[in-house]
Amino acid sequence: MIAIAVVAALPWLITTSYWRGILVVCAMNVLLALSLNLVLGYTGQLNLGQSAFFGIGAYVSTILVKTYGWNFWLASLAAVGAAGLLGLALAAFAVRLRGHYLAIASLGFAVITYQVLVNWEKVTEGVRGIYGIVPPVRGTMALFYLVAGIAVVVYVLMDNVVRSPVGDTLRSIREDEVSAASLGVNGAIWKAFAFGSGAAIAGLAGCFYPGFVGTLVPDAFNIVESFTMMAMVIVGGMGTMIGPVIGAVVLTFLPELLRGFGESRLMIYGLALTLVVLFMPGGMVQAWLAVKAKFS
Amino acid sequence: MNDLVALVVQQSLNGVYLGCLYVMVALGLTLIYGVLNQINFAHADFVTVGAFAAFFTVTRFATKALGLPDAGAYLLSLIVALGVGALLGLAVNAAVFAPLRRGDELRPLIATIGVSVLLENFQLWLFGPIPYQFDSPFSRETIRVGRIFFSAQSVLVVTVSALAISALYLFMRFTFLGKALRAVAQDRETAGLMGINPNLLIGLTIVIASALAGMAGALLGPVLVLTPFAGASVIVKAFAIVIIGGFGNMQGTILAGILVGIIEAFTVQYLGSGLIDLVVFVLLLAMLVVRPTGLIAERKEENV
């Protein structure tokens, strides 16, 4: 509750247009990290194709609004549906594969989606891009409240799911799928559920992205973005609810704070990522718990 | 030679050449997976490092300091790149793979992503983004047989690849170390019980794989547009090849690599080069539906 109050107060404390913009990006990243958390953190499935669903959400909603004159909210609903359905399609592959096969297959899906966005110029304008996209609400502050509000809702819903028996089922699949099967857990259905809902949430985040930037190009959805999302979940702390949120916040603000370093910025980013994975496997949540333990 | 036949032959040759290049990159990946069950996302950057190492050997060192002729300098650079790759593999193994040996599979994966970002940007800082012109004496010579053409470089690439693959095969099949490696790949614990030190062998595998990557870089240098991002342009296809061929399976990887090369050449001819990635990955997904274990399947039982 306190957290919500703090988040709500943020745009009042941060008054420059630039940092408010970063807040919006942060809220979107939180949504994305949460979307991946269900699949990766709780079900233990390595999905490298999340950027594809982010892109699908962005393109479907934008095209429906711009080319067909749909209302933004209806278009977003359609986009979320599209992303979710495609997520289920990916799940159709996922259920037969494990570990690294899934990783590369999902990567392949991301590549294919990206190529479709680039080559299907009639519909997506390809690399030329779509311009002059207006956000659903005017003003950065309002946009932030909208996206952050949705993120909070998603968080609460997901939290409830995770605490319910569904969460245990997902965790059992992550730990040991074969044993879970022997207990009657139908891995296929649950993996599909995780993939589909994760994809839908990523698509939801995608609906707000083009309005914020104003222009939409396929390059924003290449595979590197998938890696960044994955990093947020892992650095924050996989398998926890608050972990991905922390990860998203840290990895949104870190590159901005490192701007002073200019060219070495990304190098430091890579180094930081490697070190965190090496020494803090549970991510920042684990570090925080360890610190708390020391002082109690 | 009538037109269509000449065209088909030419594009097939182009495809085989491309395929060999991909195989050189993919082979290291498949080796690491076979023994360690790990994907090294930084593999592409090993290739780039190898390419730069070769470039600087040729331009700064071999011709000027040692006074070697162009061809000799280039061949020397292949060896240097091999060595640099091996060293890099050693370093990454010590820093990333060894400490993360126990624990879940995902962490080393992410760590290699971090290493990849680090290596790319380190090279960017060191070498800058402007492409270097790497021409080997072989790439400038064209050999013509009737209406078919290929460069001397492509002959070199195919030859070196064939040699490397044969050497690897013989090593795995007939030497003690090779057999020990295969034992570790099949069942790490039992191999350990048999007196083989799995950690040492895993380290060795990574060194070999990275050396291959380095050499691939040297072979690719004259083909690529040489920037710190050069490796990234081939790595995604290399991953696809590893899967299509069957993870951890050497013969499968070789077959898949050549196949992908040929598919690429013909896609360019009839569809357009913008669609290459699309075609290759649709093929990948199709493979996963039809034959998930790859072209040449290796049965792996999963014990509960």
Place this chain on the structure above:
Amino acid sequence: MKPLLRTAIAALAAAVAFSSFAQDRVVRIGVLMPISGPGSYFGVMDKEGIELALEHFKNGVNGYKLQVQYEDSACSPLQATNTAKRILDQFKPHVVIGEECSDASLAIAPILNEAKVVQLNVGSVTMKLTESGYKYTFRIFPNAEQQSLPLAQVAYKTLNARTAVVLHEKTNAGNDNAEGFKKPFEAMGGKVLATIDFGRDVNDFTAIATRIASLGKVDVLPTFALEGQQVRLSQALAQAKVVKGGGGTAVQMGSIWLPYGYDQKAGEASQGYVRIVQFDPTEKRKVVQDFVSAFKAKYGADKVPTHINAHAYDAILLIAEAVRRGGHDSESIRDQFSKMKGFEVTTGTISFDAKGQTSDLSVVHFVETQKDLSWKALNWQ
């Protein structure tokens, strides 16, 4: 004593007021360019050009100091949008030079125009930048039509080409240039046998060259890609015996993208290459020669400046000129730009048309690569 003290205080007050007034005499120039990622190819060269130009104006212009701040927009619309907002908040520039990549330039145009800050673009070709009615956006770089139309005309009329294969990188810039060639060429009666695009990550062009060889008689090959890929492409085309440099008959054509050293890198494959150049380091004009020698003095005798260096350098010259003529903030600089006619820089003379696009292309001329890889200037325009 008292009168002396009073004068002293008055003098001190005046001095303080004057110095703070003097400190305000700064023209702030923001620079948005790709510093990280693959696009940093452009950022590095932009910075070289800008830094060199700033040295000329170390002591200010017309009493104003030129202050520059660089921001990394990484060639991406999201990053560009963020950095544009950041620089507007923190640095409050009067002019922003940016960006190189068309997508990013189009992303920041509305932001800068809304903030009433002048946008000076030195590297994007997209027509949309100056066709969208932005009052504060100016561009000194020739747009897609200005680059490709002359190529099409020369191809059809002077070279008597009737068939063409257009090759281009799969980016906004590549697409626009390709379209800019195709439309007029086909309108005149030429036939484009194929349009072949490729991503920036394509390295081996043998398959593409083979395909072109199988298309029959090709007269011209207009190509729009960066130097690295163009070198590989030309070599492959020569191998496939398609272009003059390899024993074929087709003539490669290119736009101002290709820098001076390309011919040496591609070797004999570049023979017969016909292209338009805007920045020619061998040009005899004093501005150009001064620039080239200053560039070599600062960056090394074996380095030849490219058009990216030159355009960035010119941007600063232009801004300084506007300041010299009385510009000192966004509005007045904008004013000066719109009135700018015939100002000489290394890439020609700058005269902005009503849409903010440079309209004087008198320096642009054709060259053909000779057997010894030197350029022969042609009078075709």
